[in-house]
Amino acid sequence: MAPRTLHDKPRSLPDGAPKDAVMVAFGARLQKELVKRGWGQVDLARAATKYMTDGAISRDTISKYVNAITLPGPERLDAVAKALKLDPLELLPNRGVTAVAGKAPELDMRGVGKDHAWLRINQQVTWEKAMKIVAILKEE
Numbered sequence: 001m002a003p004r005t006l007h008d009k010p011r012s013l014p015d016g017a018p019k020d021a022v023m024v025a026f027g028a029r030l031q032k033e034l035v036k037r038g039w040g041q042v043d044l045a046r047a048a049t050k051y052m053t054d055g056a057i058s059r060d061t062i063s064k065y066v067n068a069i070t071l072p073g074p075e076r077l078d079a080v081a082k083a084l085k086l087d088p089l090e091l092l093p094n095r096g097v098t099a100v101a102g103k104a105p106e107l108d109m110r111g112v113g114k115d116h117a118w119l120r121i122n123q124q125v126t127w128e129k130a131m132k133i134v135a136i137l138k139e140e
Helices: 018-037 041-049 059-066 074-084 093-101 127-138
Strands: 107-112 116-121
Touching: 018 041, 018 059, 018 074, 041 059, 041 074, 059 074
Parallel strands: none
Antiparallel strands: 107 116
16 A cells, blocks of 8 residues: 555545544644634635745635645645634644654554544554554454
C-alpha cells in the first residue's frame, strides 16, 4: 500500500490512520468557527488571504479543509487562524503541538467510540518490549 499524504482524501474513520482523524477534527473545528461567526467559506477565504504573503486562499481550498480532504500548510494554517483570531493550535491540536514542540509526545491516547481508542507511542524501547507490544496488539 502506498504511503498517504496530507492531500489524499481520507478513508472513513475509525479504519483510517490518525492523520485522517486530524483532518476530520480540523475540518470540524473550522466549520464550528465559521458557524459561530456566521461566515461562509468565501468569507474565511477572503479574510485569510489578507494574511498570505504569496498567493490567495480560495473558497475551494477552505471547502477541502472543512470536508477533511486536505490540511493546510504552515503559512495557510497561520493565515486561517489569524483570520479567525485564533492560535493555530486551537484548530490543529495534534499536528500543531508536534510542530511547535519539535518532537512528538511520547504517548497519545484518544477515545474512538465506546470501546476503542487510538494509541500512538513514540518512545524508544528494547526489541523485546516492542515485540511484546506487537503481540498484545495482534491478540485482538
